[in-house]
Amino acid sequence: MASQQQVDLKNQLAKKANGTEPKKKKTVFDLINQMTPEIEKALPDFLRKNGGAERFTRIALTQLRTNPALLKCDPKSFLAALMQSSQLGLEPGVLGQSYLIPYGKEVQFQIGYKGFIELARRSGQILSITAHAVHENDEFEFQYGLEENLSHKPNIRGDRGEVYCYYAYATLKDGGHAFVVMSKQDINRIRDTYSKAANTKYSPWNTEYDAMAKKTVIKQLMKYLPISVELLKNISQDETIKHEIKEDMTEVPSEDTEDSFVGTEWEVQEEQKEQE
Structure with a gap:
């Protein structure tokens, strides 16, 4: 008489032979191994020269170790978000250049403010761009119009008080400049309107x-800056969810573009027409 172990083994072999055995769901580690050649092709030159797919894998493992919630998300969306970050030359993590955010069962790619600064500087049209918080006890004045002016003197000798607004300014290659001032209320309104992941546990908003x-x-300041088609395409990837790997991740459609006030496909097409 056959033992139960022999019966179980016989049933497993029969299932394999009939093709009825359920396929094991691939983990993110399985996909990384399977897609290594494709990942290697899609990586930017600086990453190929600096470790290639091996460095990419180390970054992936660091993100998974730092935020285990990513393991519960769709592996393809995780790899796509990581590839977006890599192709933009923005490393996710403590540098604050980019973020990989668990959003339900998907991974959303977000560009950090340092990432926006880096991308703007690379465009060649912007010499410098930065942003600051203004506290209640700082000296701060600004004026829009024909005689626009911006002056900020932080109170470094005492309690600066609560933050009540933020501003960003840029110096342009042609010698011009631009700035935008926003209250915390306006910032929170934009957050609550456009960022669906803002209230999730792992959102950098928290x-x-x-x-x-x-x-x-x-991002609001960029509306008024001379930016290239390439920069528009790059920043349009902010707060997107994708499930495909390509040599150019900007060509992969997003399943969840949350803040499309700048860098939409229409804007890219219009910019291209102007340059033709």
Whole structure:
């Protein structure tokens, strides 16, 4: 008489032979191994020269170790978000250049305010761009119009008080400049209107509010800056969810574009027409 172990083994072999055995769901680690050649092709040159897919894998493992909630998300959306970050040359993590945010069962890619600054500087049209918080006890004045002016003297000798607004300014290659000032109320309104992931546990809005507020005011400032088609395409990837790997991740459609006030496909097409 056959033992139960022999019966179980016989049933397993029969299932395999009939193709009825349920397929094991691939983990993110399985996908990384499977897609290594494709990942290697899609990586930007600086990453290929600096470790290639091996460095990419180390970054992936660091993110998964730092935020285990990513393991519960769709593996393809995790890899796509990581690839977006890598192709933009923005490393996710403590540098604050980019974030991989668990959003339900998906991974949303977000550019940090330092990432926006880095991308703007690379455009060649902007010499410098930065953002600051203004506290109640600082000396702060600004004026829009024909005689616009911006002056901020932080109170470094005593209690600066609560933050009540943020501003961003940029110096342009042609010698011009531009700035935007936003109250915390306006920033919070934009957050609540456009960022669906803002209320999730792992959102940087909950852990790094100051950085996200600066990012918001920088994004508003970019409306008034001379930016290239390439920069528009790059920043349009902010707060998106994708499930495909390509050599150019900007070509992959997003399943969840949350804040499309700048860098939409229509704007990119119009910019391209102007340059033709």
